[in-house]
Amino acid sequence: MAKSTKPAAKKSAVKAPPAKAASNKIAKTQIIDMVADKTSLNKKQAGEAVAAMLSSVVGALQGGQSVGLPGLGTLSVTQTAARTGVRPGTSQKITIPAGKKIRFKVASTLKGTL
Template sequence: MAKSTKAAAKPAPAAKAPPAPVKAAAETSEKIAKTQIIDMVADRTSLNKKQAGESVAVMLDVVVEALKEGKSVGLPGLGTFSVAKTAARQGVRPGTSEKITIPAGKKVRFKVASTLKGNL
């Protein structure tokens, strides 16, 4: 009996597309660093990098101080930061399965603005 030649009838594998150009590590990351924000602010305004850095730092300080005071911070087009109290609760220590009490505390919550949510 002769072997069939079905193997020869298989189509050739598709040629692979050439690899994409290598980008800088900062461009491929999904996170934007504070220095990158400063650069963007400086590029889009008449501020130099030092002034833009001071502006960004002051804005972040104002937001943090307001949250420490228990106030909510609304940023139009972005969303609202607020502080929420958490109740004490029971938890389990990983690895030992020991039951522990997690004390009450506070956490920062963020609610996305509807305009941003609609544009994502």
Template structure:
């Protein structure tokens, strides 16, 4: 039996779920809207709360601390060693200096539901 050429119907978004625009990225304003909808805060208060959380996370990372976000994962700062790289186009060998980068480890509960 041949399959129908009719495209599959899209499932409606769950109530309270973030709506997706053309890209798969959620903007800060969308996060503020979601927080305002799920709490008794107005948009201004929700914006201040989101900004406070984000600035706290940034300050902790700048201080070298790890940040655990239950159900989401852990952000931490790791050292990178100096290494030799190749400049694209010219194939010239360059030295990439040691530095720091942010590492994210996904929580096992989230990883299991993806």
């Protein structure tokens, strides 16, 4: 038997990343695929439609409007009052300034089917 002239490859000590656990979250690309499957749009057009819809929702919320999504629920912007809180670890009292939050109210039709 002839010996190989190539040096033996060293085994890498780097471990492969752990396999990702199944997630319950649906990514934007998956939504685009679903829209493309359910319509006559190709993936590029479906991506543009999803992006336009999300942009419209964000724009309306930034303008202080509520957004109703039939069968899903309503997104709205609510004001929060300034309040006193406690800093974790130090128990120091801090003032949390007033701000805005996005509120989501689930549609009764969806709530009944969950």
